[in-house]
Amino acid sequence: MTSYTVLNPATEQPVTTVSQASSEVTDAAIARATVAQRAWRATPPGERAALLRAFAAQVDAHAEDLAALEVANSGHPISAARWEAGQVRDVLTYYSAAPERLTGRQIPVPGGLDVTFKEPVGVVGLIVPWNFPMPILSWGMAPALAAGCTVIAKPAELTPLTALRIGELASQAGLPDGVFQVLAGKGSVVGQRLVDHPDVRKIVFTGSTEVGQQIMAGCARHVKRLTLELGGKSANIVFADADIEKAAATAPYAVFDNAGQDCCARSRILVQRSAFDRFMELLEPAVKGVQVGDPQSGRTQMGPLISASHRDNVAKYVPDDAPVAFRGNTPAGPGYWFPPTVLAPVSVAAPVYTEEVFGPVVTVTPFDDEADAIALANDTPYGLSGSLWTRDVGRAIRVARAVETGNLSVNSHSSVRYWTPFGGFKQSGLGRELGPDALDAFTEVKNVFIATD
Numbered sequence: 001m002t003s004y005t006v007l008n009p010a011t012e013q014p015v016t017t018v019s020q021a022s023s024e025v026t027d028a029a030i031a032r033a034t035v036a037q038r039a040w041r042a043t044p045p046g047e048r049a050a051l052l053r054a055f056a057a058q059v060d061a062h063a064e065d066l067a068a069l070e071v072a073n074s075g076h077p078i079s080a081a082r083w084e085a086g087q088v089r090d091v092l093t094y095y096s097a098a099p100e101r102l103t104g105r106q107i108p109v110p111g112g113l114d115v116t117f118k119e120p121v122g123v124v125g126l127i128v129p130w131n132f133p134m135p136i137l138s139w140g141m142a143p144a145l146a147a148g149c150t151v152i153a154k155p156a157e158l159t160p161l162t163a164l165r166i167g168e169l170a171s172q173a174g175l176p177d178g179v180f181q182v183l184a185g186k187g188s189v190v191g192q193r194l195v196d197h198p199d200v201r202k203i204v205f206t207g208s209t210e211v212g213q214q215i216m217a218g219c220a221r222h223v224k225r226l227t228l229e230l231g232g233k234s235a236n237i238v239f240a241d242a243d244i245e246k247a248a249a250t251a252p253y254a255v256f257d258n259a260g261q262d263c264c265a266r267s268r269i270l271v272q273r274s275a276f277d278r279f280m281e282l283l284e285p286a287v288k289g290v291q292v293g294d295p296q297s298g299r300t301q302m303g304p305l306i307s308a309s310h311r312d313n314v315a316k317y318v319p320d321d322a323p324v325a326f327r328g329n330t331p332a333g334p335g336y337w338f339p340p341t342v343l344a345p346v347s348v349a350a351p352v353y354t355e356e357v358f359g360p361v362v363t364v365t366p367f368d369d370e371a372d373a374i375a376l377a378n379d380t381p382y383g384l385s386g387s388l389w390t391r392d393v394g395r396a397i398r399v400a401r402a403v404e405t406g407n408l409s410v411n412s413h414s415s416v417r418y419w420t421p422f423g424g425f426k427q428s429g430l431g432r433e434l435g436p437d438a439l440d441a442f443t444e445v446k447n448v449f450i451a452t453d
């Protein structure tokens with residue numbers, strides 16, 4: 001086995017060293033998961049539900065340790081990391097109700113009785129990115145387990161620590177051996193093997209559109225089920241009739257949350273021309289007020305970027321002659337810091353406007369009317385998230401229906417709610433996670449006809 005030294009992105013100091021699984025170790029895990037799945041799907045629904053509740057209780061009891069691990073591994077501010085650990089508990093609890101409600105249908109047919117069953121797809125490979133290691137793990141893991149699937153999770157090489165700990169908590173909660181396994185390792189080794197192995201029946205992948213395209217091609221060879229949650233370049237559309245104060249005050253949270261390393265980041269702010277100057281006046285103090293610094297402090301709102309190489313990628317979008325309207329601060333000393341940065345005016349052909357930066361960089365662009373706003377918002381291959389601000393209810397509904405995106409908030413900067421479906425249009429993904437129908441992605445409908453004549 002090879003190993004990987006995890007660095008704390010706020011200090012650049014080693015945190016710990018993690019063994020990385022090989023292709024052979026991955027095959028052994030798949031064999032365990034295949035055997036375990038037979039017993040897990042046969043476990044009475046009430047028992048599966050109780051085990052998921054016990055798992056949620058273990059996460060709750062260790063939420064503070066999980067949050068501290070995420071602060072050290074990912075540099076997330078402690079308040080955010082606490083929310084993320086709580087999200088794992090809440091998502092497990094939400095889906096713990098599902099095993100006992102996994103009902104099929106009875107369909108009227110001549111000459112007999114027709115019923116459908118929702119059968120678990122089998123072993124699920126869950127490939128997780130580094131930006132939200134805990135929530136994204138839970139969004140795939142909890143409904144898959146509830147559906148009667150077994151799960152092998154592969155965290156990102158950079159951020160394996162919380163996933164490994166959550167794997168231990170699953171065992172402590174009493175989940176049988178092989179039902180939920182976490183394999184730290186490289187995407188090109190462990191992730192690729194999960195995609196290529198015929199006994200893994202479904203892949204849930206969250207990450208870049210580029211790797212998602214490769215995974216889709218790999219899954220096609222086996223006609224393997226696949227959910228993709230990919231990149232984004234979402235718009236935050238502000239009409240002149242909106243509560244401009246609120247739209248400007250919340251715009252930094254809509255894009256600088258997790259230092260902009262957020263697939264839902266509203267990294268293109270579009271403002272109606274007549275309100276543009278007022279919006280910029282209000283945005284400046286909001287951006288300069290973002291507290292960037294020590295992730296362990298309860299006052300910190302934004303931490304560092306994940307790595308030195310990622311900081312280099314982000315910096316390429318803000319060269320020395322970039323049109324910086326204003327920017328926030330960063331601490332001096334070690335750490336992969338990048339200040340919250342607002343660019344305007346920016347050409348709609350500029351890479352910073354068209355590409356996913358995945359850092360704390362936002363462009364602000366004026367628009368003339370509703371049609372112009374919709375055209376600008378849709379002028380991207382992505383379609384994951386977005387916000388729109390207006391006091392006109394009719395316009396809110398018209399624009400919300402017209403913007404080609406999977407998740408849209410009106411007069412709010414919020415993104416993901418585990419009670420509601422989440423996923424992308426266009427190149428932002430395939431399929432939906434979360435919400436009441438999430439188990440559809442982990443079950444196959446079986447139709448059974450019973451002759452009565």
Ligand code: NDP
Pocket residue numbers: 127128129130131132136154155156157158185186187188190191192195206207208209211212214215228229230231232262263264356358384424428429
């Ligand atoms: P990557 O696509 O580089 O990696 C994502 C995961 O895939 C990692 O675990 C990685 O492993 C693994 N991987 C890499 N290559 C392969 C392969 N050939 N086969 C199987 N697995 C592989 O994305 P990032 O980690 O850089 O994450 C950032 C991206 O994720 C952004 O584009 C962002 O928009 C997107 N994202 C989308 C979300 C959504 O819900 N739509 C939510 C969050 C992020 P390793 O790290 O070891 O290379």
